[in-house]
Amino acid sequence: MWVHPIFISRGHGVGFAGPQAQRPPRGAAHYAKRKAWGLMSELHKFIFDGLPVRGMIVRLTDSWQEILKRREAAGGYPAEVMQLLGEMTAAGALMQSSISFNGALILQIFGDGPVKLAVAEVQPDLSLRATATVTGDVPEGSSLSQLVNVKNEGRCAITLDPKDKFPGQQPYQGVVPLFGDRHEKIEKLSEVLEHYMLQSEQLDTRLILAADGNVAAGLLIQRLPVKGQGNLEGQMDRQANEDQIGVNEDYQRIALLAGTLKREELLSLDVDTILRRLFWEEPVTRFEPLAPSFACSCSRKRVGNMLRGLGTAEIESIIAERGQVDVACEFCGAQYEFDPVDAAQLFTHPLQQPPPTATVQ
Ligand SMILES: [Zn+2]
Numbered sequence: 388m389w390v391h392p393i394f395i396s397r398g399h400g401v402g403f404a405g406p407q408a409q410r411p412p413r414g415a416a417h418y419a420k421r422k423a424w425g426l427m428s429e430l431h432k433f434i435f436d437g438l439p440v441r442g443m444i445v446r447l448t449d450s451w452q453e454i455l456k457r458r459e460a461a462g463g464y465p466a467e468v469m470q471l472l473g474e475m476t477a478a479g480a481l482m483q484s485s486i487s488f489n490g491a492l493i494l495q496i497f498g499d500g501p502v503k504l505a506v507a508e509v510q511p512d513l514s515l516r517a518t519a520t521v522t523g524d525v526p527e528g529s530s531l532s533q534l535v536n537v538k539n540e541g542r543c544a545i546t547l548d549p550k551d552k553f554p555g556q557q558p559y560q561g562v563v564p565l566f567g568d569r570h571e572k573i574e575k576l577s578e579v580l581e582h583y584m585l586q587s588e589q590l591d592t593r594l595i596l597a598a599d600g601n602v603a604a605g606l607l608i609q610r611l612p613v614k615g616q617g618n619l620e621g622q623m624d625r626q627a628n629e630d631q632i633g634v635n636e637d638y639q640r641i642a643l644l645a646g647t648l649k650r651e652e653l654l655s656l657d658v659d660t661i662l663r664r665l666f667w668e669e670p671v672t673r674f675e676p677l678a679p680s681f682a683c684s685c686s687r688k689r690v691g692n693m694l695r696g697l698g699t700a701e702i703e704s705i706i707a708e709r710g711q712v713d714v715a716c717e718f719c720g721a722q723y724e725f726d727p728v729d730a731a732q733l734f735t736h737p738l739q740q741p742p743p744t745a746t747v748q
Contacts, residue, residue, distance in 0.1 A: 428679040430480055430513060431658050436670035438637040439611040442645070444604075444658050445480045445679065447473070447515075451603040453681035454517050457720045465525040466600075471496075471534055472505050473598020474576045476517045477605035479507040480679050481594070482545070482580070485609060487511075490549040490558075494580075496565075497542050498535030501525050505535070508718075511550070514682035516718040532572040536565040539572060543579050545587070561587050584609070589628050591635065593642035597650040604653045606661070608645045610638040641669065683719035690714050690723045695733050702730050 428450040434441045451473060458464060464472065475494050483492040489511055496505045501523030509515045525534065535541040543565060548558035563583045566572050573579050577594035584592035593608040613627040644665050652661065662671060694702055694712060702725075705712050712725040725733070 429658060430484060430677040430679055431662075431673060432484065432677075433662065433671050433673045435637070435641060435666075436672055438641070438669075439613070439631075439635060440638050440641050441609055441611055442641075442671075443481050443484055443607045444661060445477050445484075446658060447477055447480065447603040447679055448601065450515060450679050450681040451476060451598070452601065454515075455600065457718070458518075460720065464519060464521065465529075467525055467527075467529040467534060468502055468505075468519050468521055469600060470598045471502065471531065471576065472507065472517050472519045473603030474596035474605070475505055475507040476509075476515060477596055477598060477603040478576065478580050478594060479509040479517075480513055480515060481605050481607040482584075483509040483511065483513065484677070485584075485592075485607060486547070486588070488547050488549075489551075490547055493544075493546040493548060493558075495544045495546065496535050497544065499540040500533060500535050500537040501529075502534045506718075509679075510682075510684075513677055513679040515679055516681060516683050518717040520717070531574045531576060532565065536572055539564075539566050539570060541565045543576075543583070545580075545583055585632065588612075589625070589632065591632055591638055591642070593645050595645060595648050595650075595653060597653040599654055602654050606645055606648060606653060608638070608642050610635050641666070644669075683716060683721065685716040685719060685721055685723075687723055690716075691725070691733055694725065694730070699734050702733070706730055 426449050428445075428447045430443060430445040432441070432443050454472075454476065455463065455469065463469075475496070479492055479494045482494070486492065492509045494507045494509075496502070498504065501521055502525070503520045503522050505517075505519040507515065507517040532539075532541075541564075542562055544560055544562045546558050546560045549556065552558075561583060563579055563586070565579055575596075577596045581592050581594055584590055590612060591610040593606075595606040597604050610631065613624060613631060648661065648665060652664075656664075658676075662673075694714070702712060706727050711727065712730055714723040714725070715721070716723070
């Protein structure tokens with residue numbers, strides 16, 4: 388089931404005003420200056436030389452602050468929700484980079500508590516956006532389960548939505564529960580996602596996540612898949628790879644080191660310091676850092692497609708009630724207005740228009 392993270396205003400004004408997303412210019416001088424000030428979001432990949440282990444560290448600063456800013460006019464998020472959403476966004480960037488998928492990676496939590504839906508979406512170029520729908524009171528100090536898994540009915544979905552879909556192709560989606568083998572509630576998002584990576588990719592993964600009002604950050608350590616040999620690749624690969632789960636000593640040692648990183652350290656230290664402190668005895672090779680940025684992919688055309696999907700009757704009833712259809716993008720705050728003429732045009736030439744798509748706005 389695809390969820391439109393979008394709000395159609397019926398009666399009370401919703402919007403959180405804000406200018407449209409602007410990609411930061413990406414010149415070298417811009418980089419150097421912004422990096423010097425610690426203002427730029429960064430994702431660093433590294434490998435441990437000669438060992439079947441790789442790592443990534445992400446620090447979202449300006450991009451994360453932009454996501455929060457877009458929410459300010461609507462009152463912002465409670466600190467606990469901000470932490471969850473920030474961790475999801477950092478994790479989404481790490482997973483997108485880890486899977487290297489040509490399409491959007493969408494991390495969603497469908498909650499049964501005060502947070503009904505939390506979404507982080509990361510594109511292949513690491514442009515990202517995130518939003519959460521909070522419908523109830525969030526008590527101070529709420530844990531993950533108090534936010535989204537009160538009755539153990541919350542779940543986490545990871546969707547890979549290919550960029551160039553053939554007609555009728557559905558996105559790939561994996562769903563993991565927010566509880567463990569004995570139905571015990573999991574209180575760390577990182578653990579939920581570690582389970583997912585093990586299930587879907589057969590790869591041991593260690594994740595450390597943290598977020599506050601300024602930074603959303605994460606460290607990922609992952610065992611590399613076993614390389615295939617000879618003709619038997621597929622089968623042998625898989626078996627050899629599964630045999631390594633939970634037993635590779637190099638991975639275990641490095642994951643253990645990663646596990647000593649404290650939340651506060653992840654939030655406050657720069658990448659160089661973190662890597663030096665954790666892995667000073669390990670042979671680490673680093674790659675050119677990447678720059679995640681905030682961007683929203685909503686557009687009037689996509690909103691129009693979504694409205695068309697609702698059907699004439701629904702749209703007419705909104706027009707009758709409100710005089711026009713107002714749609715606010717939950718990710719970036721952009722407002723879309725469809726007056727009766729615009730709305731009628733949506734349904735004028737149905738044969739000449741693409742069918743309503745079930746994609747995120
Ligand atoms: Zn938007």
